[in-house]
Amino acid sequence: xxxxTLGVAVVALAAGVGAKSAYDKTRTKAxxxxxxxxxxNAKSKAKEITLAAKEESVKIAEEAKADEKRRREKLDDAxxxxxxxETNLDDKxxxxxxxxxxxxxxxxxxxxxxxxLRAIRKKQExxxxxxxxxxxxxxxxxxxxxxxxxxxxxxxxxxxxxxREAKETADHNAAEIMVEAMERMATEVATERVVxxxxxxxxxxxxxxxxxxxxxxxxxxxxxxxxxxxxxxxxVVVVSGFDPVRRQxxxxxxxxxIKDGRIHPARIEEVVRKAQDEIEDEIKKAGEEAGREAxxxxxxxxxxxxxxxxxxxxxxxxNVLKHSVEMAHLAAMIAxxxxxxxxxxxxxxxxxxxxxxxxxxxxxxxxxxTRVLLEKYGLDEPTIHAAEAHHDDIEAxxxxxxxxxxxxxxxxxxxxxxGDSVENFGKRMKDLENIANTFPGLEKTYAxxxxxxxxxxVKPADVDDLSAIKLARDIATKIEATLKYPGTxxxxxxxxxxxxxxxx
Numbered sequence: 001x002x003x004x005t006l007g008v009a010v011v012a013l014a015a016g017v018g019a020k021s022a023y024d025k026t027r028t029k030a031x032x033x034x035x036x037x038x039x040x041n042a043k044s045k046a047k048e049i050t051l052a053a054k055e056e057s058v059k060i061a062e063e064a065k066a067d068e069k070r071r072r073e074k075l076d077d078a079x080x081x082x083x084x085x086e087t088n089l090d091d092k093x094x095x096x097x098x099x100x101x102x103x104x105x106x107x108x109x110x111x112x113x114x115x116x117l118r119a120i121r122k123k124q125e126x127x128x129x130x131x132x133x134x135x136x137x138x139x140x141x142x143x144x145x146x147x148x149x150x151x152x153x154x155x156x157x158x159x160x161x162x163x164r165e166a167k168e169t170a171d172h173n174a175a176e177i178m179v180e181a182m183e184r185m186a187t188e189v190a191t192e193r194v195v196x197x198x199x200x201x202x203x204x205x206x207x208x209x210x211x212x213x214x215x216x217x218x219x220x221x222x223x224x225x226x227x228x229x230x231x232x233x234x235x236v237v238v239v240s241g242f243d244p245v246r247r248q249x250x251x252x253x254x255x256x257x258i259k260d261g262r263i264h265p266a267r268i269e270e271v272v273r274k275a276q277d278e279i280e281d282e283i284k285k286a287g288e289e290a291g292r293e294a295x296x297x298x299x300x301x302x303x304x305x306x307x308x309x310x311x312x313x314x315x316x317x318x319n320v321l322k323h324s325v326e327m328a329h330l331a332a333m334i335a336x337x338x339x340x341x342x343x344x345x346x347x348x349x350x351x352x353x354x355x356x357x358x359x360x361x362x363x364x365x366x367x368x369x370t371r372v373l374l375e376k377y378g379l380d381e382p383t384i385h386a387a388e389a390h391h392d393d394i395e396a397x398x399x400x401x402x403x404x405x406x407x408x409x410x411x412x413x414x415x416x417x418x419g420d421s422v423e424n425f426g427k428r429m430k431d432l433e434n435i436a437n438t439f440p441g442l443e444k445t446y447a448x449x450x451x452x453x454x455x456x457x458v459k460p461a462d463v464d465d466l467s468a469i470k471l472a473r474d475i476a477t478k479i480e481a482t483l484k485y486p487g488t489x490x491x492x493x494x495x496x497x498x499x500x501x502x503x504x
Contacts, residue, residue: 219265225446242429244312283308294328348386
């Protein structure tokens with residue numbers, strides 16, 4: 001490299017280094033100035049924040065002091081009020097003590113005066129006894145004898161007069177109350193009916209109900225326990241039987257079969273079971289509605305169901321459930337008039353025939369069974385006694401029991417309320433079935449054809465063919481020895497064996 005070029009390069013390098021050094025110094029000074037400015041600004045803001053914080057803390061402290069002062073003033077006022085109340089209470093207590101002491105002293109003075117008066121009275125009595133030469137008891141007795149002798153005749157006449165007036169008034173008032181109660185009750189006249197009719201949509205359905213060789217109608221009679229008469233009346237099927245519940249089940253089952261169209265023995269049994277379930281629901285509903293109508297609510301569900309079952313029961317052709325509702329209204333009216341307990345009278349009258357719902361299951365008179373059931377389900381004793389005592393073998397010891405007895409006679413004795421023939425007929429049919437039910441191995445027992453036939457279904461596992469023949473003879477013999485009946489009674493013992501299996 002040439003010397004000149006080298007020198008120029010050295011000079012240029014030196015100039016660059018000097019320029020860079022001068023530039024760096026200038027930047028450093030500028031940065032220091034900027035940093036100082038930032039620091040000054042930060043210090044200024046810090047001072048402002050510190051001052052603001054001090055002012056805020058002073059303000060909060062002053063508010064806290066003012067609040068504390070107010071609370072102290074309130075506490076002082078409360079303490080003053082409490083102190084004043086304590087002072088007033090102390091004054092009142094002291095005053096009550098003074099009054100109590102004064103009362104005690106007054107009582108002592110009064111007692112002393114009473115003792116003095118007793119002594120004076122006793123002394124006067126002694127002086128009178130000395131003057132009259134008679135003791136006090138003797139004088140009293142003598143005065144009473146003289147008074148009784150003077151007014152005895154008048155007193156006897158007065159008592160007799162009052163007794164006659166009371167009797168006449170009582171009879172008149174009782175008659176008025178009974179007549180008023182009867183006027184306020186309007187119920188239907190009882191009718192005797194032991195048959196139910198089911199209309200047929202066409203004559204074609206009649207043959208299907210009868211079935212091949214009478215198979216369907218026999219299955220219906222066997223499942224329901226009633227007589228099914230198809231050919232007696234055109235256009236209807238007649239269901240005959242003494243038990244209204246069975247007739248109702250048969251009617252519902254026949255209507256379902258006609259509507260469905262499938263009529264064969266297996267279907268008949270299924271439909272009868274469904275009809276029985278429907279009647280059970282109807283019984284429960286009838287019990288609830290009758291309780292609401294009679295104004296008797298809050299009864300146990302078991303009693304409600306038993307009362308509902310009497311919708312299909314009659315007593316001398318009078319519907320038992322309607323009779324009970326009618327009695328509840330009559331009892332409430334009379335109890336209100338004479339001042340007896342309306343609630344007990346109403347409930348007892350409504351429940352008085354409850355035992356009739358279980359007479360086929362339990363032994364005893366229905367009013368005694370009513371007590372057993374009401375005690376079982378926890379009803380009160382006044383209601384139980386009033387319900388049980390509606391017959392003469394139980395003494396009525398309460399006004400409510402007398403009312404129930406009176407309204408029972410009133411409801412049953414009105415014209416058209418009852419008839420005797422249906423009741424006796426039903427009793428004969430039930431007695432006929434009960435005789436057969438005393439033998440073992442039975443499944444179902446039905447009195448048919450107005451009591452001229454007794455159908456007995458036996459359990460095939462318990463009774464064989466030879467035993468069935470003997471059972472028929474034994475039942476007939478017991479009927480002959482026990483019952484009185486016109487004509488003859490056919491005892492039909494039916495033993496049926498079924499084999500069922502399912503293909504899966």
